[in-house]
Amino acid sequence: MSFWRLVSRGVDIGAGGLIPLVFFVMVASMTAFAIGPDAALLARVGAGSLWVAALLASLLPVGTLVAEDVADGTMDQLRVRGIAPETIMAARLAAHWLGFAPALLVAAVIGGAMLNADVPALVTGLALGTPALAGLGLVAAALVAGARGGPALAGLIVLPLALPVLIFGSAGELRLLAASSLVVTAFAPFAAAAALRQGDG
Numbered sequence: 001m002s003f004w005r006l007v008s009r010g011v012d013i014g015a016g017g018l019i020p021l022v023f024f025v026m027v028a029s030m031t032a033f034a035i036g037p038d039a040a041l042l043a044r045v046g047a048g049s050l051w052v053a054a055l056l057a058s059l060l061p062v063g064t065l066v067a068e069d070v071a072d073g074t075m076d077q078l079r080v081r082g083i084a085p086e087t088i089m090a091a092r093l094a095a096h097w098l099g100f101a102p103a104l105l106v107a108a109v110i111g112g113a114m115l116n117a118d119v120p121a122l123v124t125g126l127a128l129g130t131p132a133l134a135g136l137g138l139v140a141a142a143l144v145a146g147a148r149g150g151p152a153l154a155g156l157i158v159l160p161l162a163l164p165v166l167i168f169g170s171a172g173e174l175r176l177l178a179a180s181s182l183v184v185t186a187f188a189p190f191a192a193a194a195a196l197r198q199g200d201g
Contacts, residue, residue: 024108027111028049028110031114061137085192089189118172131184133162135185
């Protein structure tokens with residue numbers, strides 16, 4: 001498999017690519033029904049609920065993000081061709097983000113309206129924060145690649161690490177959110193590559 005095919009393999013534009021969008025909208029609608037018509041209460045809890053939904057939606061493809069390429073030998077083939085693991089993981093990070101984030105930003109308009117949230121601020125925050133969520137998911141996927149129950153383990157790894165992103169995003173602290181997202185996105189390919197090397201060892 002070529003390098004660019006590996007990149008495109010991570011971008012699901014078919015029915016599977018709609019799963020994060022559907023999941024996000026379902027969480028927003030269930031939250032709205034559970035809380036009821038209290039607009040003030042919806043406004044208070046809406047942003048936080050939608051950020052949690054975004055995190056969980058970003059974790060949906062984590063089980064196959066790296067494990068399939070390790071299992072079928074694709075990673076080994078690319079390494080033999082001289083492509084650094086960090087480069088492979090950076091491409092996987094971009095593919096993972098493209099696979100869920102654009103649809104999530106569209107769904108955020110619907111979810112934000114349902115929960116009486118500040119839709120422009122929510123969409124801006126998700127645009128800044130979803131690269132960090134993708135990076136954390138990639139690192140977790142690399143850590144659990146080949147492990148039994150990998151997706152569940154990945155969730156346990158990502159959830160505590162994502163707290164700063166969730167806190168800054170829910171509070172609308174866009175500068176802190178952008179800074180933390182930039183740091184996570186920059187270091188994620190290196191951390192994921194190190195996790196793969198450790199797994200090989």
